[in-house]
Amino acid sequence: MLATLTAVTALAWPGVPARAAETELSIRSISLRPAEPVVRATGAVKLVIDVVARGAHGVRGVTVLVEPGRPPAGATNLTGVNPDLTPAETSIEPAVPPAVPPAVPPAVPPVVPAVPPVAPAVPAAPAVPEVKPAAAELTATAVRPPVGFHRFRLAAEGWQTWRFNPAVGLTRWYPSGVWTIAATATDQAGNEVKAYTTFHLRRETVLEGVAVSERKKVRVSGTLMRLDPYGLLGRRPFRKRKEVLIRFRGTGGEWQTVASARTRRDGSFDQRVKPAGEGVYRVEFPATSRYAADVSPERRPRRN
Template sequence: MTMRVLLASLAAGAVTLPVPVGAPAAAVEDLTIRSVTLRPANPVVGPADSVRMVIEVVARGVAGPGGVRIKVEPGAPPASANTSFPVTSSRPGEPARPGPGRGPALAPGPVPAPIVSARLAPGTAERIVSRPGEGWETWRFAPEKSLSRWYPAGPWTVSVTAKGANGAEATGHTRFLLKRLTRFGGVEAVREGSGVRVTGVLNRVDPQGDLDYAPFPGQPVEILHRPGEKADWTKVAGATTDSQGRFARTVGDRTGGEWRIRFQGTNHYAPRLGIVHQVSR
């Protein structure tokens, strides 16, 4: 079942933002989606909290106050989707033409003179700033609904459609990963003979929704060590969690120093770096 995040209009006011510069030269009237920026880029949700996203689209050649629309939904973009920016215009029924690759790295330009924002109809964005003489406008979307554990974890797609004069249209896609929190519990580093035995449990936000956290089985974790607080951390061993999320590993030839556990994460669950532990005797 496809779910869509609805959009809400923003309140009127004067807003000033830096607009990226360095896009390929084009006539001001050319319809182009230059960039799509997501904040946060990859949201992470816990058992009870939620994340509000802000999506900013830089475009030019847009006709009308509702000329830029977005759709946010779970799933990866289709294989045929254009995920490179800038995206230039096409006529109805034609695929949008991508710009050359992803273009150069975009650096912030000088802050342009602010314009007064207009309160637009529900379901559209707000034009918040423009750069006179070049035609670039930034459109900010604030989805009405927050992302939470009850939405599917993994890849999501933001589809952006800009409409210009005479039926021209440009459509581009970008993706993000919605992840759920992970955490460690019961971690200990205990001296054992000429080495140290490190044990603990890796948990994740319960995918069934019955608990806040549940064991995370079958996952690789890294055991890090450093001889003192000013030294660099080094991976000295690894372990795999069992059916109850537990892991254990004895590391030889080290009897002191500081220890911590690291989980690199997956497409559905966030990485985690545990707290520092001292060796117990």
């Protein structure tokens, strides 16, 4: 999925000589794939960043900086973050790493664009035990605009797409929550414009052992697990979460929420609901600013 965040600009027709507005240094959009990266116990999430800009020339052209946190106050932000999600996570994340901190994460790596870029600056490794990644400045050379952009005749306006492909992706050792992509376009005279966009780096959650049985009432049980934020285990029980939703869909109907459950200290939950007729149940955990959503398989009630 490609999440493209676009600023307003004027259109032009092919064959028309470039006007001042068509060569003005500006950034139209910053795109990220995947739009909602989720890290797991193993492996890494590879990012692809596209910046659509015009007027960028010279040695630097367009560069991007990827780092955890929000854009600076008053910055030109091409998108927004839901501020209501962040406070709920303050009691979940550990204030400090464990006594034996995990390995220091690697710095965000240089990119490999279609044409070799200017060598990026090599950042310093983060200090232990803070376990925060160092953000590297990534450079690339313009590539052809994606097919979907041709209908806007961006070539006539002087727009170019600059693609960044970091060789190493984000892993569980990087901080979860809000991250910022800062794009800088530079022209031949050394003038610069900046634009920002944000995304959430989330950790995996898994609904395990979901079972549905029916006697006088329907009983839905299971366990909610999350990626261990300390890095000592693969997964750890996700305790005291009250957002676990019990959903029901009758034959030919739509999904509807019939109850919610709260997880215990061991991550388990056990909720009884009034029978809703013939149909199937499933359990859903909605995404937060730090943890990804998960949906269990559909279950028909097992009648005792």
